[in-house]
Amino acid sequence: MRVIVVGGGVSGLTVAWALSREPGFDVTVFEASGRTGGKVHTERVEGYLCEWGVNGFLDKEPKTLEVSEALSISPVRSFDASRKRYICSGGRLHRLPESPGAFLRSGLMGITGKARLAMEPFIAKGDLEDESLADFGRRRLGREAFEKLIDPMASGIYAGDPEKLSLKSCFKRIDELEQTYGSLIKAMAALMKERKKSVSAAPKGTLTSFRGGMSEITDALYNALDGHVRLSKDVSSVERTPSGYGLCLADGSVAEADAVVLAAPAYRAAEMLSELDPEGAKAFGSIPYPPLSVVALGFRADDIGMDVDAFGFLVPFREGRKILGMLYDSSVFPNRAPEGSVLLRAMVGGARAPEVAELEEDALVETVLAELRSITGLKAEPEFAKSFLHKKAIPQYNVGHSGVIEALEAAESRHKGLYVTGNAFRGVSLNDCVASGLALAGRMRDELLDGK
Ligand SMILES: Cc1cc2nc3c(=O)[nH]c(=O)nc-3n(C[C@H](O)[C@H](O)[C@H](O)COP(=O)(O)OP(=O)(O)OC[C@H]3O[C@@H](n4cnc5c(N)ncnc54)[C@H](O)[C@@H]3O)c2cc1C
Structure with a gap:
């Protein structure tokens, strides 16, 4: 089965690498630029190791570590000092409190904001289909806690606007905790109690990278793909052919495959699908970057x-x-x-x-x-x-993002052998991209090879 993966960022490389380990697949990656990695981009300049994109990943999710081990690259954990994080408030830096006691002593929030936050367990849980991060934060935690704690989180992860970002799509776990426990403070108390009892308490996530920077993982994936990555292959459109798909490239050439994975940014996937699947293309093109x-x-x-x-x-x-x-x-x-x-x-x-x-x-x-x-x-x-x-950095999961996922699933069900993945859909983090890539490879094996 010939598969072309479009996009050599961590999402595309992971799917391709996982497929290449399955018998029955002949995989090639087409990457538009002259290098692989996409938003994983480490450069050493004048002795400084500059991460122009991804800085690290949390080791509490296992998949990136498993892939690293399979590729024989060694992760490095962040120094202990990096647990100290600050928020700028009133023009000064305040240490982000790590415990309830430290929070009460902290000058980050005023007495009214702290009192409002303490009311959180008594606030009824939300019942909206989708809610912005800002509406959620003000409703549950109060204005000051939203502005000083939640708003910077939206900047730190998404460089986004919390008035627009969807709580459910960006921070699914927080939404689930509210729905399960009725309150975030009650949820934290219950989870702490559970973990104390449990002998194998889940390790706290530590920010992790590699000695040579994050490009070590995408370089290792590239090397493991052993000649199956083509650079400067800019795909402009995808067409149906009698036996599968034809990819039209910007240089005028056409490549054929039995199955295609689009792992380019959503706005590029939208262009590629504008003829083949206008509905999907419209949804993908609506994601701001x-x-x-x-x-x-x-x-x-x-x-x-x-x-x-x-x-x-x-x-x-x-x-x-x-x-x-x-x-x-x-x-x-x-x-x-x-x-x-x-x-x-x-x-x-x-x-x-x-x-x-x-x-x-x-x-x-x-x-x-x-x-x-x-x-x-x-x-x-x-x-x-x-x-x-x-120029186009991080895809924004704004309110209504679940409609994009529905459009993706509908497009995939209309076109057997066409798959769409990447950080625009089910998680922006590198861990999410790796996990989605591995899951997609497994799904492709089941859907395309089973019964053959
Ligand atoms: C500044 C910045 C910092 C970040 N920091 C972190 C962090 O610390 N931790 C974290 O977990 N996440 C971070 N992220 C999120 C990061 O984007 C994802 O984790 C992940 O790297 C995205 O990978 P991807 O493969 O889905 O997309 P991309 O990396 O965008 O890869 C898409 C690839 O498709 C290629 N392409 C585009 N068009 C075409 C075409 N027409 N034909 C062929 N190829 C094409 C592109 O050239 C690119 O190589 C950061 C993002 C940014 C922008």
Whole structure:
């Protein structure tokens, strides 16, 4: 069975790799650009290891670790210091409390906000089909907790707008906890009790990467695919042929396959399917991908003059700042900066400030430095500065996203042998992409080979 996988990001590479281990499949990956990895993109510049995309994954989900082991690459866990996370509030950094006691002592929230949060167990559970993250946060936790705790989470993961993001699609677990326990505080108490009793308590998720950065995993997948990845193969459209599918490429050539997996971003899948499946194409094309810039700054450790022994900080929207957050990369993972230097990385832009992401590099660096000076008291000048713009960064799972999943399932059921996957659908995280890729390969084996 000839399968072409369109898109050589982690989603496409994982499906292709898993299929290549099954007898009966002859798999090829078509990647439009000159490199594989997609949003996994590690670059070493002037001794600094810059992650222009994915920074890491949580080790509480097993699939990425299992794939890493099968590929013989060794994960590295983040340093303990990176458990310290900060939120910028009132122009100052406040440590994100890790326990109820620390929360009560913390200056992050005022007394009224804390009192409102304490009322959470008495708030009736929601009954809406779909609800924005902001509506959910204000309803359950109160305005201040929403603005200082939930809003930065939406920036940190999605670079999104919580007024638009769907709770169910973005944070399914939180929705399930509310529905099961009627309250998040009650849910936390019940889960803690359960875990204390349990001998094999689930390990807490630790941010994980690789010594050479996240590209180690996509490079290893590429190598394992052993010549079955074609670069600079930009697919423009997908057509039906008597025996399967024809892929029309931007260079005018056509490639034929018995089955096709579209693992390109949803807006590209929409273009490819505009003739073959206009309904699916419309749904996929409706997913917004706001721009996001990543700005890497290197400093001499001796003169940085700020405490960087932490994960970094997030900035709530109400602060009116021009950065979404800052990661202290060299305090999170080893091998990120030259000896005696530190590497910081800022996220800029996203759904609520797309224009800032698109500033010229010099202006972008100055903007980030100005915010850093104002928030942290930084005085030093960087010895290294570089930025990377994702014109279309992270797919937004806005309210109504479940309709996109229905459209995907309908499109797949209309066209046997056509599959659509990637971070636009059932989870944006690398763990989600890997898990979806493995699950899809299993489904393809069952649907396409069984009975043959
Ligand atoms: C700045 C940033 C930081 C992130 N940080 C994290 C993080 O720390 N942790 C985490 O879990 N997740 C993170 N993510 C989420 C990340 O996007 C996903 O985890 C994952 O990398 C997405 O993989 P993908 O293969 O689905 O899509 P992509 O990586 O977008 O891959 C799609 C591929 O398809 C190719 N393509 C496009 N059009 C065509 C075409 N017409 N023909 C052929 N090929 C085509 C593209 O060139 C690309 O290689 C981050 C995302 C961004 C943007």
